[in-house]
Amino acid sequence: MDETARFSSAAKLALAARYEIISMTNIGKASHVGSALSVVDILSVLYTGSASIHPKNIDQENRDVVILSKGHSVSALYSILALQGFFAREWLETFCKNGAPLGGHVTFGTPGVELSTGSLGHGLPYGLGIAISRKKNRVRGRVFVVISDGECDEGSTWESAMIANHHNLDNLVVVIDRNGLQSLANTEDTLKLEPLADKWVAFGWETRIVNGHDYVQLQESTESSSRPLCIVANTTKGKGVNFMEDSVLWHYRSPNDEEAQKAVIQLNGNY
Amino acid sequence: MRDAFIKVLLNEARKDPSIFLITGDLGFGVLEEFASELPNQFLNSGVNEQAMMGMAAGIASTGKRVFVYSIANFPTFRCLEQIRNDICLMNNSVVIVSLGAGYAYGSLGYTHHALEDIAVMRALPNMEVVVPADPFETALVTEFLTKTKKPSYLRLGKSNEPNIHKVKPNIKYGKFNEVIHGDSGTLLFVGSIGVVAELAREEILKRGYSVSVVSVPFLSNLDKEYLENAAHKGPIITIEEHSTRGGFGSAILEFLNVEKITARVGMIAADQKNLSLTGSQDFLRISNGITSSRIANEFTKLVGFQR
Secondary structure (H helix, E strand, O other): OOHHHOOOOHHHHHHHHHHHHHHHHHHOOOOOHHHHHHHHHHHHHHHHHHOOOOOOOOOOOOOOEEEEOOHHHHHHHHHHHHHOOOOOHHHHHHOOOOOOOOOOOOOOOOOOOOOOOOOOOOHHHHHHHHHHHHHHOOOOOOEEEEEEOHHHHOHHHHHHHHHHHHOOOOOEEEEEEEOOEOOOOEHHHHOOOOOHHHHHHHOOOEEEEEEOOOHHHHHHHOOOOOOOEEEEEEOOOOOOOOOOOOOOHHHHOOOOHHHHHHHHHHHHHHO | OHHHHHHHHHHHHHHOOOEEEEEOOOOOOOOHHHHHHOHHHEEEOOOOHHHHHHHHHHHHOOOOEEEEEEEOOOOOOOOHHHHHHHHHHOOOOEEEEEEOEEOOOHHHOHHHOEOOHHHHHHOOOOOEEEOOOOHHHHHHHHHHHHHOOOOEEEEOOOOOOOOOOOOOOOOOOOOOEEEEOOOOEEEEEOHHHHHHHHHHHHHHHHOOOOEEEEEOOEOOOOOHHHHHHHHHHOOEEEEEEEEOOOOHHHHHHHHHHHOOOOOOEEEEEEOOOOOOOOOOHHHHHHHOOOOHHHHHHHHHHHHOOOO
16 A cells, blocks of 8 residues: 555545445445444544554554444444555445455454444443553553444443543543434433533543534544543534435435435535 | 462462453452552452453453453353453453352352353353362463463352362363263263262262263363263263253253264253242252252163162
8 A cells, every 4th residue: 555645634534535435335235324424524533643543553552542432333434444544445345245354333353443343332441441451551552432422321331431530541532423313313312411521521531522523623632631531522413415414314324326426416515 | 269269360460461350349358469469460440340341351452361350140241242242252362250150159149149151151252161170170270261362251169169179180171170980971060069979979879880070171172082982981961050051061962962972961950940049059059959869860860770
């Protein structure tokens, strides 16, 4: 892979990834396009320098770690990993095909993937373990865990929040993709999360609230902290394609050829 | 068994800084020395098995051999998906250490009885289920588990179990461990229930048959050669302080079937007819049908001889 082909601008990476996400979910007849478009800006910021992780340092012990705990938004992560040179872009074209290297949830063995995810509430405890081990062994590098807001329904999320605070893990960062929608309905109609940021504050975390589609705000929010850091990134599910935005339908529906074309035209106009 | 375990673990951890011990807020009077001597290799997670097990997997992913210490069903059922996804799927180097096998915490009630753990743990991919018979075997398998990397489940009794082996035995991975040899049949057991198997041997002796009493510490890697010989010799009775469904006896039956070994097999396991019953370990063993006379009767039935 030509290293110069990598993106250094989060905005450019995110747009390129958005095209891939539409294409992947269309070709692979895959779900969760809305979730991927929601989180793609967060991941783009992390993979363009806010987290120190790239194909050249992936085997280094003290690099940063990124775990996408909301494993269903896999098309966003795989797009970014391919575009940043972790594996061949061609792999994206066989997404969710029989026997293909890339399937419908984040799966280990894929270059750049830390943990298989798909069942919610697993990424944070795992990342917490890496952060604790690094603390005890004086290994540098931060651990970023990107979770969904629906994932804050899980007890293991709050168990981890307590443990991280108790051990003052200033090397652990949680980014919540706060798009307000979960599987069947609005998060507040499903199981009230608000006041979400206050909950993290009460659990002892430094908490920053940002626009999850504003690259500058996101970058600034990842600056180091003296305590475990929670970034509540307010996002829009399906961001960038107006007929997918803020709609539960696009948690499941995969775009057909016509819809994919429409989406691409939208992206051309919006970015 | 827990004392034998922690003694060896502490000894190995002094030499090997990659050994890490997590407790789910249990181990009063057992773990203090480890915790104070090796604080950098120890963590009390609190009462939070799901996060604890995911965290254990994360720690293991940084190159550690992580032992997670807890009681009965807490480090298994409460966090089963963390074990399945974060440990087994990811093949992370975690040993789950569960105290209180079977009815070891009998008087504490069914919440503290570990009776389905073997069935569930041995169903998981990559998982090595290890059940030592006595403190001798516990020390040996603990040392073995510090040297390997595989996800493992170590099922221990409690404390003050007698040594069933007269002298320290040799443990070999994948090999059965004979306590006493006999020529007419075989009593295979897992864990501290071996003492009941020994009593059954005495009863069977009175009926004119001599049987081997054999510990099976490695449930996920059974001893084909031993089983072939045992099947040829006479009836095989499996004995476990665990539910009949999916446990040690089931493992033996599956193995015999896969290996096409024809054998006469009897299974002695917990009836679980009255789940609200509490009492001592011996009382609950007897109440749930794990008795020497039942083992002896099962044997004589199969050998075609009933006095």
